[in-house]
Amino acid sequence: MNEFDQLQGKGLLIHHWDADGICSAKLVIDKLGKKITTNKTPTLGNYFLTDEELKECKGFDFVIVVDMSLPEQNILHLAKESKVLIFDHHLGKVIKEVFHHNPVIKGEDPDEYPSASWIVNDYLENDVNLYGLLGIIGDHEQKIKENPHFSKIIDSFCKKNNITFDDLHKMAYLLDSNYKKGDKKAVEQAPYYLIDHPEHKAILENTTWNNNLTELDEEINTILDESINKTDSIILKTMNTKSNIISTITRKLAWTNNQDAVVVNKGYFDSEDQLYVRTIDNDMQPMIKKGKEYGFKCGGKKEVLGAILPKEKTESFVNEIVTYLSKQ
Numbered sequence: 295m296n297e298f299d300q301l302q303g304k305g306l307l308i309h310h311w312d313a314d315g316i317c318s319a320k321l322v323i324d325k326l327g328k329k330i331t332t333n334k335t336p337t338l339g340n341y342f343l344t345d346e347e348l349k350e351c352k353g354f355d356f357v358i359v360v361d362m363s364l365p366e367q368n369i370l371h372l373a374k375e376s377k378v379l380i381f382d383h384h385l386g387k388v389i390k391e392v393f394h395h396n397p398v399i400k401g402e403d404p405d406e407y408p409s410a411s412w413i414v415n416d417y418l419e420n421d422v423n424l425y426g427l428l429g430i431i432g433d434h435e436q437k438i439k440e441n442p443h444f445s446k447i448i449d450s451f452c453k454k455n456n457i458t459f460d461d462l463h464k465m466a467y468l469l470d471s472n473y474k475k476g477d478k479k480a481v482e483q484a485p486y487y488l489i490d491h492p493e494h495k496a497i498l499e500n501t502t503w504n505n506n507l508t509e510l511d512e513e514i515n516t517i518l519d520e521s522i523n524k525t526d527s528i529i530l531k532t533m534n535t536k537s538n539i540i541s542t543i544t545r546k547l548a549w550t551n552n553q554d555a556v557v558v559n560k561g562y563f564d565s566e567d568q569l570y571v572r573t574i575d576n577d578m579q580p581m582i583k584k585g586k587e588y589g590f591k592c593g594g595k596k597e598v599l600g601a602i603l604p605k606e607k608t609e610s611f612v613n614e615i616v617t618y619l620s621k622q
């Protein structure tokens with residue numbers, strides 16, 4: 295008996311746009327079937343719901359949010375007329391007014407809960423499966439190999455199913471290609487594609503997603519070839535792109551150089567900048583807290599900070615982050 299068994303009526307499912315969000319959504323829909331009448335991801339790049347989106351969330355008996363730490367205000371707004379359930383692993387505070395299942399903010403070790411898909415799958419008491427794992431690989435890529443517990447689970451899954459880690463990695467990239475290309479509709483259709491095409495070959499051979507990947511790889515490599523700024527321990531990069539690839543660029547810069555990376559994209563929004571920070575072994579939590587105090591749209595996990603900043607505030611916040619990282 296769990297919370298899902300008690301849900302009645304029509305449900306809305308809100309999920310993150312990345313592989314973890316899509317896989318978590320797939321697992322929820324598997325469990326609830328037609329009770330989920332609508333699934334939606336926020337405007338790509340926004341970690342919150344706009345007033346207009348909140349209006350579209352009306353008229354449901356329940357709302358399930360997976361792999362997204364929406365602002366408390368958004369959640370309380372939804373909770374006024376629907377039962378709300380959250381399954382997540384991002385940092386934030388517990389929202390007591392709703393069912394909020396996030397072991398990480400309740401003090402559990404994030405290494406034990408590396409993705410929302412794992413948390414959902416575990417909550418549903420499913421066996422280890424492709425979708426539970428793809429969310430992990432989407433969020434952590436090769437880094438998950440440094441996690442002995444999950445590395446073992448992934449290895450044995452691969453052996454049993456006759457696939458490789460690289461296959462799983464590619465599948466996560468294919469799912470992620472939809473949001474990176476800015477295709478919100480495709481993100482929202484993806485959980486149903488996974489449901490209708492249960493074999494892993496169907497993911498690896500999806501033509502649209504493969505074409506996306508080819509185009510994205512080209513753009514990402516061009517950007518990575520451009521100049522970067524470096525201090526002794528930090529990589530700084532400014533770019534200008536309409537693709538949603540800031541987290542990918544930041545990961546690649548941080549991991550290939552084994553240094554903290556701070557990336558600003560001036561080209562995604564008209565009047566705001568995207569900021570993304572990934573640290574190798576610092577803790578971004580104090581800066582996430584600061585960003586929120588300044589009133590920025592800001593969130594993340596221990597190792598990453600993502601924010602959307604009014605253009606005139608970007609420089610000073612970036613400087614503050616660089617100072618913070620340099621002092622550690």
Ligand SMILES: [Mn+2]
Binds near residue numbers: 410433
């Ligand atoms: Mn996630």
